[in-house]
Amino acid sequence: MQKIKYIVLLALLLSDLGYSAYQHYHMPIGGDMVEAVIPSAIRVLHDPFGLDALIKNETYPNPNRFFAHLSASVYFLNMPILLQNLTDPISSIYLSIAIIKILIQALLIYLLAVFISNSANPLHLKFLLAAALITPFFQAFGFCRTLGIIDQSAIYTFFYAMPLALLLLFYLPFFRKLFYHNKTMFNLPVTILLSLLIILLSFNGPLIPGIVLIACPLVLLNLWILNYRNTDRNQSGLSRVFASFREIPIPFLFLFLAFCLLSLYSLYIGRSNSLNQTDFIPLLERYNRVPAGIYNLLTKKIAFPLLLSSLIINLIIIRKYFNSDEGRQITKLAIWAGIFSVIYVMLLPLGGYREYREHIVRYDTIMPVTVALIFIFGKTSLYLTEKVSGRFKPAYFAFLVTVLIVFSIADQAKTSKYECKRKAIETIAASPEKIIPLENNCPVMDWKIIDDPMESSANAELLVKWNITHEKKLYYHSRVSNPRVGNPVKKFRKDDN
Numbered sequence: 001m002q003k004i005k006y007i008v009l010l011a012l013l014l015s016d017l018g019y020s021a022y023q024h025y026h027m028p029i030g031g032d033m034v035e036a037v038i039p040s041a042i043r044v045l046h047d048p049f050g051l052d053a054l055i056k057n058e059t060y061p062n063p064n065r066f067f068a069h070l071s072a073s074v075y076f077l078n079m080p081i082l083l084q085n086l087t088d089p090i091s092s093i094y095l096s097i098a099i100i101k102i103l104i105q106a107l108l109i110y111l112l113a114v115f116i117s118n119s120a121n122p123l124h125l126k127f128l129l130a131a132a133l134i135t136p137f138f139q140a141f142g143f144c145r146t147l148g149i150i151d152q153s154a155i156y157t158f159f160y161a162m163p164l165a166l167l168l169l170f171y172l173p174f175f176r177k178l179f180y181h182n183k184t185m186f187n188l189p190v191t192i193l194l195s196l197l198i199i200l201l202s203f204n205g206p207l208i209p210g211i212v213l214i215a216c217p218l219v220l221l222n223l224w225i226l227n228y229r230n231t232d233r234n235q236s237g238l239s240r241v242f243a244s245f246r247e248i249p250i251p252f253l254f255l256f257l258a259f260c261l262l263s264l265y266s267l268y269i270g271r272s273n274s275l276n277q278t279d280f281i282p283l284l285e286r287y288n289r290v291p292a293g294i295y296n297l298l299t300k301k302i303a304f305p306l307l308l309s310s311l312i313i314n315l316i317i318i319r320k321y322f323n324s325d326e327g328r329q330i331t332k333l334a335i336w337a338g339i340f341s342v343i344y345v346m347l348l349p350l351g352g353y354r355e356y357r358e359h360i361v362r363y364d365t366i367m368p369v370t371v372a373l374i375f376i377f378g379k380t381s382l383y384l385t386e387k388v389s390g391r392f393k394p395a396y397f398a399f400l401v402t403v404l405i406v407f408s409i410a411d412q413a414k415t416s417k418y419e420c421k422r423k424a425i426e427t428i429a430a431s432p433e434k435i436i437p438l439e440n441n442c443p444v445m446d447w448k449i450i451d452d453p454m455e456s457s458a459n460a461e462l463l464v465k466w467n468i469t470h471e472k473k474l475y476y477h478s479r480v481s482n483p484r485v486g487n488p489v490k491k492f493r494k495d496d497n
Contacts, residue, residue, distance in 0.1 A: 002125065005125060005129075006125055006128065009125070009128040009129060009131075009132050010123075010128060012132055012135075013109075013128065013131055013132060013135060016135050016136070016408075017102060017105070017106060017135075019413075020101075020102055020105055020138065020140055020150075021098050021101075021102040022098075022413065023140035023141060023411075023413045024097060024098040024101040024102055024140060024150070025094050025095065025097070025098035026094075026413055026415040026418040027094075027097060027098075027101075027140070027152055027154075027418060028152075028417045028418050028421045028442075029093060029094075029097070029154070029421065029444075029445050030152070030153030030154055030155055030156065030445075030447075031153075031443060031445060031446040031447035031448070032153060032155045032156075032447075033076070033154070033155060033445055033459075033462065034445065034458040034459055034461075034462050035061070035458075036069055036072045036073065036155040036158070037072060037073050037076045037077060037155075037462065038073075038458065038461065038462060038465075039073055039077075041458065042061075042069050042073065043060040043061060043063075044060070044061070044062050044063055044065060044066050044069055045066065045069055045070060045073065047063065047066075048066040048203065049066070049203065049269075050063040050064055050066075050203075050266075050269035050270075050272070053269040053271075053272035054268075054269055057272070058272065059272045059273070059274040060272070060273075060274050061273065061274055061275050062273055062275065063269050063270065063272050063273060064202075064203055064209070064266040064267070064269050064270040064273070065159065065203060065204065065205060065206065066203045066204075067163075067200050067201075067203050067204040068158050068159045068162075068163065068203075068204045068205045071158055071162070071204075072154075072155055072158040072159075075096070075100060075158075076096060076154075077465065079092075079096040079099070079100070080092040080093050080095075080096045080466050081466070081467070083095050083096060084467060089429075089466055089467045089468045090422065090425055090426060090429065090468055092466070093466060093468075094418075094422070097154040100154065100157065100158075101150050101154065101157055104150065104157060104161050104162050104165055105138055105149075105150045105161075107165045108138070108149065108150075108161065108164070108165045108168070108371075109131050109134060109135055109138065110122065110131070111165060111168040111169060111172060112130075112131075112134050112168070112371070112374065112375055112378065113127050113128075113130040113131040113134065113378075114127070114172060114176075115168070115172065115175060115375060115379075116130040116133070116134070116375065116378040116379050116382055117129070117130040117382065118176060118179075118180045118182070126382070129382060129385065130378055130382050132404075133377070133378045133381050133382060133400075133404070134374050134375075134377070134378045136404045136405075136407035136408045136411070137149075137307070137374045137377075137407055138150060139303070139407070139410070139411045140152070140411060140413070141411055141412060141413055141414050142303075142407070142410030142411035142412060143301050143302075143303035143407070143410055143411070144363070144411075145300075145301070145363055146297050146300060146301040146303045146304055146363050147301075147303040147304065147307070147363065147370055148363040148364065148367075149161055149164075149367060149370060149371065151364065156364065158205075159205045159206060160205060160206075160207060160364055160367055161367075162204075162205070163201055163204040163205035163207065163208050164205075164207065164208075164367060164368065164371060166197060166200065166201055166204070167201055167208055167211065167212075168371075169197065170194060170197045170198070170201065170259075171215070173186070173190065173194075174219070174251075174252060178219075178223075179329070179333065186249075186251035191251065191255070194255055195255070195258070198255065198258055198259045198262060199262065201259075202259070202262035202263055202265070202266045203266060206270075206351070207365075207367060207368055208263070208266075209263035209264070209266040209267045209270070210263075210267070210344065210347060210348075210351065210368075211344070211368050212259050212260060212263040213260055213263050213264065213267075214340055214343050214344055214347070215340060216256040216257075216259055216260050217256075217260070218336060218339065218340060219252070219256065220248060220252065220253070220256055222336065223247075223248045223249075223252060224244050224245060224248060225244075227243075227244035227245075227247040227248065228240060228241070228244040230247075231243050231244055231247075273352070275354065276351070276352030276353065276354065280353060281353040283349060283350070286349035286353055286360055287349045289349075289358065289359045289360050290345065290348065290349060290359070290360050290361055292359045293357075293359030293360050293361025293362060294345070294361050296359060296361075296362075297361065297362075297363070297366065302406070303407070303410075306403060306406060306407075307373055307374070307377060308373065310377060310399075310403050311334075311373060311376055311377045311380065313399075314377065314380035314381060314384060315331060315334055315380060317384060317388075317396075318330060318331060318380060318383065318384065319331060322383070322384070322387045326383070327383070327387075330379055330380060330383055333376070333379065334376045334380070337372045337373075337375070337376050340368075340369075340372060341369040341372055341373075344368060344369055345361065345366070345369065348360050348361060348365055348366075351365070381400055384396060385397070385400070417442065420440055420442035421442045421443070421444055423440065423442075424438050424440055424442050424444045424475075425444060425445075425463075425468065428444070428463065428468070428469065428473055428475050429463075429468050429469055431473065433473070434471070434472075434473055434474065435453050435473070435474045435475070435476070436473055436474070436475040436476075437475070437476060437477075437478035438475055438476065438477050438478060439478055440477075441477055444456075444459065444475065445459045445462070446459065449477045450475065450476050450477055451476055451477060452476060453474040453475065453476045454474065455476075456474050456475045456476065457472075457474060460472045460473055460474050460475070
């Protein structure tokens with residue numbers, strides 16, 4: 001029976017990852033590729049730690065996101081060329097996108113499964129069950145605009161999902177030591193690796209500093225509370241406070257405080273991000289828009305209500321029927337995750353405003369909360385699959401399978417946009433002209449229709465670098481009713497890619 005479970009779970013995971021790779025391949029190229037890939041267009045690559053923003057008070061795009069830009073630029077300037085030894089130039093772009101997305105998705109699933117199961121062996125039955133419980137929540141199409149983790153935009157994946165995966169990697173040894181009481185050794189090589197991750201993550205994507213400045217203090221606070229309860233009650237209040245602080249393990253204290261300091265610096269220079277429109281929308285107005293963002297997430301699709309309700313049902317069952325030491329520990333973990341989520345949402349408006357996120361709270365900005373909810377769902381579900389027995393077992397398994405099937409069925413590939421946009425790129429590549437009219441109205445490497453050939457100049461440069469064209473070819477959409485020349489290009493991301 002165990003062998004059958006093992007084979008079924010492994011087959012489900014591999015088939016899901018295979019289908020996800022197919023979905024990622026048939027995804028359009030996003031509209032922010034040039035701004036994130038061409039080195040000459042990326043100011044932050046020449047100022048890794050935002051010193052110009054700090055010392056000269058200069059403003060420019062993403063001064064605190066050096067490593068996100070660097071990784072995206074290096075990858076997309078080199079991987080497609082490497083793959084052209086196996087396939088044609090256009091296919092190499094889509095294959096590059098599919099490869100990096102599926103690798104990041106697999107890494108996230110792996111790390112979350114380790115957090116949930118406390119097993120780092122991907123062939124362990126408990127690990128496979130944990131991975132199977134969370135895999136359906138990785139949506140490429142279906143619920144991607146409410147529960148999205150691997151973004152449809154390849155560049156957004158570098159800025160959101162990838163640093164989030166690396167952050168989970170950073171926290172993993174601390175979590176396993178605290179929650180599972182593993183004998184984790186913070187020796188010199190491990191400390192150096194974690195220190196390097198701190199530097200990399202502090203300047204890698206928009207989410208990480210905020211997460212760190214909430215999560216690290218919460219962990220330290222929890223450790224202090226536990227130590228305070230165990231100190232000698234005969235000591236004076238102030239002595240107990242300091243004694244409890246001194247009992248916090250040095251690796252936690254040193255690495256977490258260092259991470260917080262670098263994150264504070266990252267947020268400070270991030271105020272010089274020219275893409276954040278903080279002046280256009282006052283802070284109070286941004287807070288007023290948050291409820292509408294939450295409402296949209298909870299009502300536009302069934303994804304969030306189903307995940308939340310399933311998680312709450314699990315916690316109620318644990319609280320009522322399996323309130324053992326382990327059950328109470330899982331419940332406390334869920335409470336801390338809830339505290340983190342509330343604080344995180346409350347701080348979101350401080351991150352500025354962008355036109356394409358009019359309600360501040362959106363699937364991408366809320367991603368840390370989404371991952372936390374998926375983790376708690378996986379943890380509670382795995383615990384209950386081991387504890388529920390008797391006549392309740394079939395009913396609980398039916399409930400669990402139904403939830404996972406709903407998410408799996410919802411995530412169906414839709415290739416029409418990919419086909420339309422790929423055909424446009426093929427038209428550009430095949431045309432002998434230097435200015436090419438495109439008959440379809442699919443945005444090509446942009447979030448909008450291009451009606452002025454000059455607006456395609458940067459994209460045309462990238463097509464040459466990718467060997468898709470041998471010379472720079474401008475293009476525009478000929479079906480636009482009023483073609484124009486020389487209008488400025490708005491740099492706001494659109495939802496429809």
